[in-house]
Amino acid sequence: MSTKTLSLKEDYEKLLSSYDTWLFDCDGVLWHGDRLIEGALEVLSYLRSQNRIIDKSIIFVTNNATKSRKSYKGKFDKLGVQAHVDEIFGSAYASAVYLSSVVKLPKDKKVYVIGEKGIEEELEEEGFQHLGGTDPEDNTLAPFKIENFKLDPTVGAVLCGLDTSINYTKYCKAYQYLTRNEGCLFVVTNEDSTYPAGPGILPGGGSILAPLVFSLRRNATAIGKPNQTMLDCIHAKHTFDPARTIMVGDRLETDIEFGKKGGLSTLLVLTGITASSDLDNVKPAQTPDFVTQSLGDLRILANI
Numbered sequence: 081m082s083t084k085t086l087s088l089k090e091d092y093e094k095l096l097s098s099y100d101t102w103l104f105d106c107d108g109v110l111w112h113g114d115r116l117i118e119g120a121l122e123v124l125s126y127l128r129s130q131n132r133i134i135d136k137s138i139i140f141v142t143n144n145a146t147k148s149r150k151s152y153k154g155k156f157d158k159l160g161v162q163a164h165v166d167e168i169f170g171s172a173y174a175s176a177v178y179l180s181s182v183v184k185l186p187k188d189k190k191v192y193v194i195g196e197k198g199i200e201e202e203l204e205e206e207g208f209q210h211l212g213g214t215d216p217e218d219n220t221l222a223p224f225k226i227e228n229f230k231l232d233p234t235v236g237a238v239l240c241g242l243d244t245s246i247n248y249t250k251y252c253k254a255y256q257y258l259t260r261n262e263g264c265l266f267v268v269t270n271e272d273s274t275y276p277a278g279p280g281i282l283p284g285g286g287s288i289l290a291p292l293v294f295s296l297r298r299n300a301t302a303i304g305k306p307n308q309t310m311l312d313c314i315h316a317k318h319t320f321d322p323a324r325t326i327m328v329g330d331r332l333e334t335d336i337e338f339g340k341k342g343g344l345s346t347l348l349v350l351t352g353i354t355a356s357s358d359l360d361n362v363k364p365a366q367t368p369d370f371v372t373q374s375l376g377d378l379r380i381l382a383n384i
């Protein structure tokens with residue numbers, strides 16, 4: 081199976097007429113940090129305008145767990161992109177839903193968090209108490225003293241995600257819970273090795289997880305793309321025909337594999353992690369149907 085490179089107006093017109101539901105990855109597709117990718121705003125507005133004529137829907141699917149859906153809504157508003165909370169699916173949200181509805185972690189169990197506010201907010205939405213995360217006590221560079229550590233026996237899960245304030249204390253506490261609290265679940269929001277942060281690439285959620293996996297010799301249950309828990313969360317709120325749905329992403333092993341696993345079509349953009357040369361040796365499970373330089377290329381549809 082080969083990837084079709086889009087370049088002509090008729091290529092984009094065919095794309096538009098073939099798909100009614102458009103799933104957009106965020107980092108590297110819509111934005112780099114707080115800066116929108118050129119043309120992304122216009123393309124999203126154009127798709128919205130088409131909704132009035134032909135039924136088109138837009139869903140945002142991000143592995144970035146640093147924000148909750150509510151806080152993503154704030155980011156979309158700030159950037160001037162129309163979005164409804166129900167259209168936003170983040171790996172923090174999907175992880176909290178996984179703990180609550182899939183494994184049904186009892187609500188009297190606490191979750192130890194390696195991660196940021198996004199995870200905490202989504203856990204709270206699902207009725208869970210959490211430890212770690214943004215708690216100042218755990219955001220310290222002071223050496224961890226195991227003799228001073230008091231194990232909380234009610235911690236029933238460790239949830240790990242991108243944590244830009246990661247430190248040794250958090251790793252030590254997570255390690256203690258996972259080795260000493262019987263049955264403690266080990267869950268990670270996403271396993272991305274890196275992400276496009278604007279002027280450069282930075283370590284992602286999977287890189288934050290790696291020391292724990294190495295020290296524990298145990299793998300975590302991963303929730304975000306390419307895993308289908310995220311798609312299950314979307315299915316719970318939206319009805320769509322996979323044959324008329326396209327996933328637009330910048331990463332082969334998350335976005336493209338996610339779309340293909342779910343029976344969706346896939347469009348790769350080259351504004352994030354993947355370079356066109358990466359397509360030379362791509363695995364079949366990660367081969368996109370289409371590739372275009374940038375989401376902004378679709379502006380040609382609106383004659384902009």
Ligand SMILES: O=C(O)[C@H](O)[C@H](O)COP(=O)(O)O
Nearest residue numbers: 106107143144272275284285
């Ligand atoms: O580890 C992370 O958080 C991710 O690499 C990252 O932010 C991915 O976000 P996405 O491209 O799925 O929007």
Ligand SMILES: [Mg+2]
Nearest residue numbers: 105107108330
């Ligand atoms: Mg991305």
